Amino acid sequence: xxxxxxxxxxxxxxxxxxxxxxxxxxxxxxxxxxxxxxxxxxxxxxxxxxxxxxxxxxxxxxxxxxxxxxxxxxxxxxxxxxxxxxxxxxxxxxxxxxxxxxxxxxxxxxxxxxxxxxxxxxxx
Amino acid sequence: xxxxxxxxxxxxxxxxxxxxxxxxxxxxxxxxxxxxxxxxxxxxxxxxxxxxxxxxxxxxxxxxxxxxxxxxxxxxxxxxxxxxxxxxxxxxxxxxxxxxxxxxxxxxxxxxxxxxxxxxxxxxxxxxxxxxxxxxxxxxxxxxxxxxxxxxxxxxxxxxxxxxxxxxxxxxxxxxxxxxxxxxxxxxxxxxxxxxxxxxxxxxxxxxxxxxxxxxxxxxxxxxxxxxxxxxxxxxxxxxxxxxxxxxxxx
Numbered sequence: 001x002x003x004x005x006x007x008x009x010x011x012x013x014x015x016x017x018x019x020x021x022x023x024x025x026x027x028x029x030x031x032x033x034x035x036x037x038x039x040x041x042x043x044x045x046x047x048x049x050x051x052x053x054x055x056x057x058x059x060x061x062x063x064x065x066x067x068x069x070x071x072x073x074x075x076x077x078x079x080x081x082x083x084x085x086x087x088x089x090x091x092x093x094x095x096x097x098x099x100x101x102x103x104x105x106x107x108x109x110x111x112x113x114x115x116x117x118x119x120x121x122x123x124x
Numbered sequence: 125x126x127x128x129x130x131x132x133x134x135x136x137x138x139x140x141x142x143x144x145x146x147x148x149x150x151x152x153x154x155x156x157x158x159x160x161x162x163x164x165x166x167x168x169x170x171x172x173x174x175x176x177x178x179x180x181x182x183x184x185x186x187x188x189x190x191x192x193x194x195x196x197x198x199x200x201x202x203x204x205x206x207x208x209x210x211x212x213x214x215x216x217x218x219x220x221x222x223x224x225x226x227x228x229x230x231x232x233x234x235x236x237x238x239x240x241x242x243x244x245x246x247x248x249x250x251x252x253x254x255x256x257x258x259x260x261x262x263x264x265x266x267x268x269x270x271x272x273x274x275x276x277x278x279x280x281x282x283x284x285x286x287x288x289x290x291x292x293x294x295x296x297x298x299x300x301x302x303x304x305x306x307x308x309x310x311x312x313x314x315x316x317x318x319x320x321x322x323x324x325x326x327x328x329x330x331x332x333x334x335x336x337x338x339x340x341x342x343x344x345x346x347x348x349x350x351x352x353x354x355x356x357x358x359x360x361x362x363x364x365x366x367x368x369x370x371x372x373x374x375x
Contacts (some may be wrong), residue, residue, distance in 0.1 A: 033241045035220070042173065093169050096212035 002066040003029075011052050011059050011079065019044050019061055023071070026063045030123055039101040040071070040121060046094040047073040047117045053086050054113050055079050068103075071119040144201045159196050160189075166208060167192045170215045179226060184219060191218035239277040242267055321368045329364045336361060 007022050009015045023044045027037035044061065051059050056075030064070040086094070098105045104120040140162070147155040167188035175181045195211040203210070224237065246266045250258040260278070264271045322330055335341045335349075336357075343361070347354040 031245060035224070038220075038223075046173075089165055090169055092208060093166065093212060096209060097173070097216065099209075100213040100216050 002064060005063040005065070007061045007063075008076075009059050009061070011048070011056055011075075013052075016045055016048050019048055019059070022061065022063075026065065026069070030065060030069060032069075032123070036121070040069070040119070043098055043101050043119050044071060044073065046097050047071075047119060049086055050091065050094050050114060050117060051075040053091060054115075067123060069121045069123055071121075072116060073119070074116040075114070140207060141201050144196075144199055144207065147196070148199075148201065156193075156196060160193060163192060163196070163207065163211065164189065166211055167215060170212070170219060174219055174223070177223065179223065184222070187218055187222045188215045191215040194218075236277045236280055239267070239269070239273065240280065243274065243277055317372060318368075321371045324371065325364060325367070329360070329367075332357065332360055333364055 005022070005026060007019065009018055020041045023041045024037055027040055032040070048059050048061075051073055054075055055078065057077030057079045058075075060072075060074040060076055062070075062072040062074070064072070098117070098119065102119045103122050104118075106118040106120070107114055108116040108118070140159075143155060143159055143162075146152070147159060167185060171181060171184035171188045174184055191214055192211060195207075195214040198214075199207055199210055243263060246263055247258060250256075250262065250266070258266070260271050260274045263274045267274070322333065325333065332346065335346050336343070341349075343357045344354045347357045350357070
């Protein structure tokens, strides 16, 4: 049976720890091994950084636990004080990391701005 | 404006491809160094992404830099992908391997590593079902492998004990009960010689030896305390050790 776990965080570097820990807990629920858990923690962190670079105020993480683990990373609200963000080179590397570490990544863009990122991992 | 930026990026991309083409043709080290310098940022960012996981940044940077060099050597421009697209998974793989190898003192190899993880999972499931731990034969049956492989993997997975850990619930530490293979009388002899040697040193030399080797102070800490340079302490230490060595040879 599919389960859904939702976490909402104000976007700042310090809060990303909560995202990583929640990801770790979700991986544990799915009996994923240490390597896969570490990969997913890196991915969630990178996806949050990409969303942070788009100047959102809050990130909403939706974990869908089924035959595949789908993690939706949604940006919400507008930040009044722009984040320092990440440079172009690092942004490119974030994208490459996501492509390397999960089975599928989907970007939902509106007018060139990323609104959400879907990370899809098959559970064997 | 957008068009200008795109054409600038395309230009850089084309220049890089030309460099890679030239390098794969000539294998010129100067060209490779140029490419390394150009893409070292990849190694740097990747190393930074994995800090605070129990490995020093310098070590990670070294691993990712070596992976970058390997990636430059293996990059094939004919495949039609950007170098960063090709290099990122390679560097990532090397970093992950490094973490995997570093996390154990005894390195079980990739195959055994996978088996260890399967054993863990199978053990848990068995315990939940039968309320007892499975034996090696049962694990071998569940995981469709032979008993020897199971035992080997379990051996690899046994943890390393600290000499300071206590035996059962007592206060006795392991190092107190492990027999010393050295001859105790020889040790007394060594101590007597060492004492004679130390007595022959000047007060300053004795102070340095005492603080460096009995109080475990670093050269820098000692230099700060004595208000001298670390280089001075280093030279003095070398001199004293030479003196003591000579004395032991004579005795």
